[in-house]
Amino acid sequence: MQANILPLKNQILLQSFLVPQGKREDGQPSHSFLVKTKNIQFINTDQYWNESFEKLASVSLISNMTTYLRTKYNMGGVFLVNVVSIWSGCSNITPLAGAFLADAHLGRFLTLLFGSLASFLGMGMVTLTAGVDELRPPNCQGLATCSDPQKWQLAFLFAGLGFMAIGSGGIRACNIAFGADQFDTNTEKGRSQLKSFFNWWYFSFTIALIIALTVVIYIQTNISWFIGFLIPTCCLALSIMIFLIGRNTYIRLKPQGCVFIDMAKVINAACRKRHVRIVPSGNSLYEPVPKETAENQISVLRHTDRFKCLDKAAVVVDSSTELNAEGVAKDSWRLCNVEQVERLKCVVGIIPVWVAGITCFITMEQMNTFGVLQVIQSDTRVGNFNIPPGWMGLASMIALAIWIFIYECVYVPNASKISKKEARLSLQIRVKIGIFMSILCLAVAAFVEIRRRDLALKEGTFISPLGIAIFLPQFILSGLTEAFAAVSVMEFLNNQVPETMRSVAGAIFFLSLSIASYLNTLIVNIVEMLSGLHGRKPWLGGHDLNQNKLERFYILIAGLGVLNFIYFHFYASRYILSYEESKRRQTVLETRIDHVDLPEKKS
Template structure:
């Protein structure tokens, strides 16, 4: 009887015990582990893809550059599809899981292409008459790259967002934890970069491509296992529908009502549900027609639209206006990304045809040069955030941060300097090789450091500022859209780079500036100067047009700081609220 009472009491305690809480740091440790292994794998592949395709598939010239740029572009634009699937159907957890599995399968296929000689053409022994890969060999290669692109589409838009879901940002403790999470996330990225740069890329280039690909494949396997182990600790929010579909609906509805005219806005009726407090802005008035009620039959008995592709809410319309409003700045971002793309392809090709030895035995892997840009980016962010901002704030007693316009403009100037420097170095490299009748120029690869550093500074100033602008211009419900638009920027720049390369190749025949296995027979320096010219046009465009659309973000930041001060002093913060809605 007594044992029965003890058993009953034990059961009551178990039933009364509160359920184990989810989220927080207990979840983040699994996610950081997953992210670290995934980043190590992906970065080691991206940094060395040009070298792998050239040395193992005998690719060269335009075809090689097209394969790399299109693959990078597709990996970025697939993030848009990943964000849509996550928001509308399966949620962030499953999107991350499926993306990790797709990346693992793709990396596994890449390892097989490196390990099975039959899967690739014979090693080239007679430059430039190398045996090219057969169609079925290319099909296997592209299938692996395609799976990697699909995996990137699932991982990139959801990683940080899923991590942010694990914290309660409605509390001060949750907000501090979230800030620490971002710092830890960036630290894991930096550590993965260092390992990929110093270890994996070196193994791939100087020891074995099979081992060099097996390592990131194993890392991806570990990342999937770690992610699954922590599944019982995750906070998994259900998908609530995608903003992307709302954007399409507004466009369709506004086109359908394009012939509808209204002279007096006060007499027009717009669909604005009672739970929506959105303020109708005066910009892009043509889109307002999507929310205009032109017929009482457009609403059912419950006051909801009969056809959501003909009548949208004002909130949906204003969301699209936010997207349209950032397009002028987005154009400038594409121009800067165009410069960054050149170093992952042509910059690496330059390194291949330069002296890379240190001492008598050690040879610098060409892929290491792309890491210089990443290291420069990381170092500058540390200097700017950790030294410049913190020290000057104490000295000046005010916020010393550079404005967004200044950062974008500096980034564009850096992009121009990057291409001019690259052109000068390439001319010097080519002349050195031709004067010595050598395929490998007797000029050390360290000469490329300035152009890769300038590429990293371009990203540090322009890319970070552009991403910040996208985020600040979007309401809370559209943060995933901001991330997706940023990845679209990267994607369009890759496709644009491929298009420009092919056009220049055609226009400069029969002695093309680009193409072939030997850069010494090309005029890559001329191409760099053309891209620098695009950068100069981008600077003019941003100065006179694009920068005008950044000004509202600056006003918002100032007003937000005033609001925070008013809240601390007991103010009501109405000034910011009004300014925000007016913008």
Template structure:
């Protein structure tokens, strides 16, 4: 769901945890640089945590409540049909997960974390405020659908324009908040001292405790109010919390430690491409006649263990590090222009980045499967019997909790039971290898779509038999597909995240989180493309198609699920034949480390 999948919740927590550790490592190195301002003794520290954690708690409560229920909101308040609704949600999810890449670049290169966070929070507040007004002012949205005839009035273009403007502001807010919130908290601690390291560990604990509380309240209380009480109140609550988050964040401005922007690692990657292009006329075969520029870095965090060895992959990029002319170096032996001569470490960093894409691409198909539950899965729930009592009805948006719980249960079972037992039996720590995790995740994604297809076929069959918009079937019929979606995430998504952090060098670990968000974003965009292709390919002369309209009973959603399952089979073949070569297959920690060295 960082979605967090739009933004899948539990996975984002794990990705953020890795991001914290990597940011911590980078701060250790940066603190030794003369360009990096040292921590002021009277600034930062534990006294800033109530403001930073308070801001994060309020922001997450607001954003997650909308993410969980956006499909229901657009269907019930804007009368969006199935196809258009799925496109809007998928593209918005994708943009929210793509925006952090731009936000990280802006923060690292220009504004710094504080101002990026503040501007992102203000943008989210404006976006949520507009949605609240749209829910409360009838003229800003179309009239409700006729429950008897099922006829729905389409929203006017200007009404949709206001809606999309609000969603755009929320996406901008996500771009500013997600890459900076935890990193700004890390900036408050002096990790060169034992006290600073202890306080940082406590920060992790309190951060995730507050995150979990916000998540629980958003997925239960706020979603219930939105669905069963009032959308105006249900949206006004997160809007109010966003306002509180900004005020709380500003209240601590006088005691924060501010780290000046030091430039983005993305710039170094672009420099390698530009430098290699400038030397494109030199053949790869003649590179052995020249020396490679590989200076010792002034950064104390770089050691012989962390330096990347020169590899023979992507030799065309080595041109960026070839010293063609002595004039490319200054009197100290340093590169005069980073856009003409790059170090071997920069080149090898880009090679590592290119090397992750076979596995990364395989993970996107798994994310596409998870993306279906945020849209079509919720639409299925809206056409099932959700009543517990005559007056109490389960909100359709709560189905996402099932996937989150399945992921949490598996991780707890794996970490707290399977690993300790295997450690006792094998006398060493035995874990599921990354290759096994990815393969299992792909299989789970296929099963998820097959089960979803069978369930939808049954739901539509019962609804048509009783001539009812809502099928007289329990909502529990959807539990298996949502559980399988959560297990898909537990295996494949976590495997991709772990692979990215292991594969990329220490200087590029912050890129891993951005690449992970990019995979979620790509899955959302591709999901929208696939939906439109299926719709147009199956559209008949009478206007009917497998997907589209306000009534799933008139669709063939089960066929669409089977198509996604077929893509999963193709992905399994692709991964087994090609991408799996880049993943270690060892089942113990030592085995995997040995394979990585090789």
């Protein structure tokens, strides 16, 4: 079945993905315009399998980690949720460091390679915990005789998870950006297909995961955790090998410097010149001639009128003291160029929409933790077959893949044919739908939890007789939340920054996932503490959901979703720009002098 997906992937991604000619990481010009079609097909096919194997390796562990820690490390309640959320948060915050290394020093290829090696080491250690009994506490003999893991056992487990988080920093910051480097955004055809890139990127590996995870998670849950972990570890090793095989065919752009340091310089310079008044005409802003020539196709951001307070960082107050004889700034921490200022403006401009996405990701966190715990304490039998709780995540993936396929292959072509122009749902509409889906997901989950717990208490059993099928709607809604909100936020971030900042855009996206994980941990602990005041039984905690009030927690998070919808509708949605507006901000080799009036310096 995977063989049927590959031609579809190539058909979508191989038609015009010649990369703009630039510098490779070794400093040599990239002659991508000479690459023949069959070589391009090899590059994208190679990247497809590398992406699929890497995702198979990471997600097969992530999807079933809650079940593994519950059954093999005897973790439960809030501690288990904290471990999973903190690990998820670390995995999503390390891409900031990965983006720094990729943009400033190593380039995307080497950052991806080192990240993959770190992930392989971490997965190997986690696999050992499943294969060596001494690395885990004894199995529970009923709820009353569960032994807690020893500190050194937890240390070994956490070290493995830590290496996986470090590896995620290199992989997640560069995977999307490295793939986007293979597009020719200087042609109309390339720009048009880049609009579909993020949807098809999600679709391709989701389909591969649906096929593979059904097997891997079943092996982990019903046959052997060791074999179930060994398979994705071997897949990651194969992914690294495939990635190295194609090393001479990739387009590898030279690092352009660290954007984060430039941002710090702009903030510092703007603060130092906070008393400078900017008026429509007068002395020029510092805008040196770009070092790159037209041959290298490096885009230049022109000056914009938004966030004018940041323009003060580029104001030349006294050219004799701030510029040398060649017209170059003497101190880059006191005087920044317009390009640096506009890069920071790009990041500031995406923050409102980025914040709106965080609450949606908190909803997805619930299904990965408490949602799986709900399934564990329910009847998972379908005939004589036990459904692994980790399989519930497949419902989310299938829903995501089906929607993307319908949207790209049915809605867009037919709507475009009717309107005689490209017709797509706007980012504003898609994000709003995603937020609404997140609210509906939690409302459904709360209703199902009430039903599950009531049946368990009525029967007096730890496992509720409620069938597993009733949990499908909440996981499907979680997948639709990701399809509408997560994909749209990712698309928005990458669309609003220049090509040289794509690694930063990827890091910022995963930073939102990290913050969502940490906020989820904070909210869970606060709710447990406050709900347990005055001797009351807390809503969360312990090993038995039947003694909790999980539905109240779900309703609380749904309330945050309602506030998020109001925030996005009345404020954040105004910051979403269309592709055409974004492209007008990203001009190629265009400079313009903007002026300000400054008081004349007294002699």
